[in-house]
Amino acid sequence: MSYIPGQPVTAVVQRIEIQKIRDGDNLILGFSIGGGIDQDPSQNPFSEDKTDKGIYVTRVSEGGPAEVAGLRIGDKIMQVNGWDMTMVTHDQARKRLTKKNEDVVRLLVTRKSLEEAVRNSMMQPR
């Protein structure tokens, strides 16, 4: 998850599809997010680079749709349904995840272990 200013951000991502559950009047996904370009990035416990202002998953509720779909705590969300999440405010991120007319959200998330897994798989002799 390194970031070179001016260059496109490259990351190894995992595609996660979450089905929203109806809870009363709301559709919930079952996780909490933190971060955003209007927030203080130095307080983010999950990021490697403490200036990273991206959206991170800070909590995943037990047995919720997010956990079922494979979202883990500490994941950085890169895209939601095609919308970029690397340069959004906290409120914009929340809005994009909780659109009332969408039942399913397709996320692209990245985490450190993904990169290591890819590297390991590439280094293993076949």
Added chain:
Amino acid sequence: MDTESTHSGYSHHSSRSRGSNRHSDRSRDRHKPRSRDGSSRSDRNVTITSPAPENTLLGEQNPTPADPQDDNWGETTTAVTGTSDHSLSQEDLVDFSKEETEGSVGKLGCQRFIPLALTLILGLLVLVTPLAFLVLPQLLWPEQLQACGTACEGLFLSLAFKLLILLLAGWALFLRPTRAALPRLVVFRALLGLLTLLLLLSYWLFYGVRILDSQDENYQGIVQFAVSLVDSLLFIHYLAVVLLELRQLQASFSLCVTRSTDGEIRHYNLGQLSIQRAALVILEHYYKDFPVHNPALLTAAKTRAAKHLAGLKVYNVDGPGSETVAGQSRAKMAAAARHRDTTHNELYYEEADYDRRVRKRKARLVVAVEEAFTHVRRLQEEEKKKPPGEVMDPREAAQAIFPSMARALQKYLRTTRQQHFHSMDSIQSHLTFCITNNMTPKAFLEKYLTAGPTLQYSRDSWQARQWTLVSEASVTSGLRDGTIFVLKSADFSLVVTAKAIPHIKLSEEFIHPKSHKFVLRLQSETSV
């Protein structure tokens, strides 16, 4: 007058023998308006270089040296030695009506008392006129006057008190001791005097025509007439206060005063004043702000400058026709640039050496003075019974301890080149003063360690007694942005530049007290 006929004869004679351009120069000079700022003479002194006839026309110098192109100078030159500063010429007579000063700061002349005399006469007129208005009807036609009762008495009272107030205020404002004699008369004062005179004259005119001639019987009207005069005079006094005192209180110019010899700079804020009054204010500040002018400190720079000049001599090998002043100086500058100059080295080491010497002497002086002061102690109350031979008054005590520090002090003063400012008597009296007032040795020494303001020293070491105001604009015109004038003294001059204080445009911005809102920068967590 002698000088006048001499002038005309000379010009007539020489117009025939000189060239045409000389003649036009001289006629231009004669028609030049005689500008009367106080230094016009010295201005012309400075600018004249050649041709010689112009000098003698103005009658300032001794007979000039011979003009090389005129062979019969012995017949045409007239020794005009009569016009010096002490004799009268035509120009001087014209100026007697104005207050012109040539003397030094302390000189008394009858010209100094003319404004005072005029003020007193005017004051007397002001006092007498309303009383005359009241008294004359009583004297001239007492039978026909109507007796007026309480209204008149009220008016008498008010007249008396207003007159008293007017006299007190006039005394406070106008009869202060004059602090200086200015080259030209102060415009505002003259204006006010004229206005007062005009007022009095017009009142007397009305009085004479309407009351004396027709022998008016309405005494109350006459008293009211007198009271109105005193009211108008009070308003003129108010105008005087505003014009003379209040107008220049608000600062609108910042004046930068530079001393020409050693570059001391001070800045003063003044209001709107005429140039001569501004010069007066600056001179008053000069005596208390500028450190005393010490010509002995400037000799080092002068010797360096002399060395630069004397280093190169230019010889002309091509004959007398090809020599120009500009060519010579250019040659000198080129040679000086190539010359490997070590004077900066000398200056550096000289200054370092001087600093060391001064500090060494100062250390010895401080120790000597402290030791001397320990020998003297104030007599305690319970010791009053000591034998009278041991009890001394301050002068004797000072004389007793002075010899132990005299040598160190004198050496220090010699090193810092201040010895001509302090005589032994002055040092001893200062020591007496310090002992009387329980001062420490450091307090005693401060006077000698730093150069104080000019007023602190005795009059003969001031070197700044007679001042001349040199200005391109008329000295009664007001200060403007960029006005420059020079106050010349015998040894140095003060160059004064005026800059206007900028017009400040202040705008307001209203902040509602409830508009101060803050948020904490947190990592907020939202569950989706």
